[in-house]
Amino acid sequence: MPDFPYPRLRRFPDVEAPSLQAWDATDELLVARALSAAADRGLSGSAITVIGDGYGALTLPLLAAGLAGIRVHQDLVTGRRALERNAAELGITGCAAHELDEELLHDARLVLLQLPKGLAELEEIADAVARWAAPDVVLLAGGRVKHMTPAQNEVLARFFGLVQPQRAERKSRLIVVADPLPLPERPPFPVSAAHPEFGLTLCAHGGAFAGERIDIGTRVLLEAMRERSAELAALSRRDGFTAVDLGCGTGALAASLALAVPEARVIATDRSAAAVRSARDTMSVNGVADRVTVALGDAGSAIPSGSVDLILLNPPFHLGASVHEGAGRRLIDAAARLLRPGGEVWTVFNSHLDHRRALSAAVGRTEQLTRTPKFTVTRSVRR
Structure with a gap:
């Protein structure tokens, strides 16, 4: 696959400034690991879910690599509009937007997650993945090292049997998560x-x-x-x-x-x-x-x-x-x-x-x- 043109991504209609860009090293590491995992497991795009994609830097490279049918959830409407604009600018199609619900995750076998800022948000996402994704789902979570804490691993460990932090690269770190645990009947939120x-x-x-x-x-x-x-x-x-x-x-x-x-x-x-x-x-x-x-x-x-x-x-x-x-x-x-x-x-x-x-x-x-x-x-x- 040719190098994806990350510098062409924009944050618009979100705030834009020289100090703010539409992707980071975590996006690039998650995409590289996801492409490798999809090839190793023979996954199509319909088996992949992306959560927390800021402006399309996770979803669009996967679509450009031929993984059509990806499901994506972005909390911010500005992020959703930016992804749509970036996709149109690059001539990329093939993803479906969802809320954080069962339809987003049903039978998903690979989930990519930009780690959220708050532990409560991470808890709700982890519960949703463990509750609705396929039993053999692998969750690839990532973030900038300076914003990551051991508490994030502890939250993930309440929902999954395997929580495996990886070696830091370019000031980012990935966490490989698998083996969903049994859950209470009711989700923890609202x-x-x-x-x-x-x-x-x-x-x-x-x-x-x-x-x-x-x-x-x-x-x-x-x-x-x-x-x-x-x-x-x-x-x-x-x-x-x-x-x-x-x-x-x-x-x-x-x-x-x-x-x-x-x-x-x-x-x-x-x-x-x-x-x-x-x-x-x-x-x-x-x-x-x-x-x-x-x-x-x-x-x-x-x-x-x-x-x-x-x-x-x-x-x-x-x-x-x-x-x-x-x-x-x-x-x-x-x-x-x-x-x-x-x-x-x-x-x-x-x-x-x-x-x-x-x-x-x-x-x-x-x-x-x-x-x-x-x-x-x-x-x-x-x-």
Whole structure:
């Protein structure tokens, strides 16, 4: 097989920067090992599943090598769109996108995995592979050595009899995993936890940020919403009032608003499939599923411009394992696009970030509502 043109891969529509690229050495090592394993075992592409492919650097080289029919799961919708764009650019076809479910893994004999950042996400993936793949499945997991921990091996060992780390190469390491163990009848996710101080119960799948907990930034914004509930109620009396929880995670902000303002039309959107599944469960358990629409999307791209009266925003400041403000700035720009004139965005962010200046420039007049030693909450009014 000719060398695959990895440098032609792009991250778009995800954040792009000189310090961010669409593949790494782990992708290349996983692909090389997978091609060897597929040849040795006589596997077709339909027996191969790829999980956690960032932008196509795992799936597309295998397809280019003739392994058509690969099933692939990417948590982020931006990654899914990037894979589609990269495939079109390179003239490659032959894969099928799936959610993390039985259809993704049924009878799979070789699974490739870019190790996720969180142990809970790894646990849900390991359970899914052991539960639904073929009994002779081999899972090839890999990551950058600086991000790998013994705890990852321990999680995998709860689901498989063989967990065999390989020698590190080019600052990456592969783990060969096989021999699925017997499992309980019920999968370990979703999990849930009650938060009586806010009258909420949160549900979470493994890949959802903060799990079933309320992260400290969201907690500060929830407290500000409670303290200024009269102002939110007044805003909600606008004709056709619509609110958006932009980057909703497990849905704490959307559920809280729906409970506090029963007449509100609320949309909760996130680019993570795990977050969306979690938020839907959260709306159901809190009895607001009929009033909150939960959707997978990239920075509210499916919501019409100038159609929203209130946006609740807790923007991320990481892109995968990298600290980068680009994802947060994309959401701030999205908020400016979505708001009607006079509409408001309530934002919580780490106080050291320069988001207040960005909000003022993109949205309009921005005032501080509250500040803790770590977080700032602002309200910006669309000019």
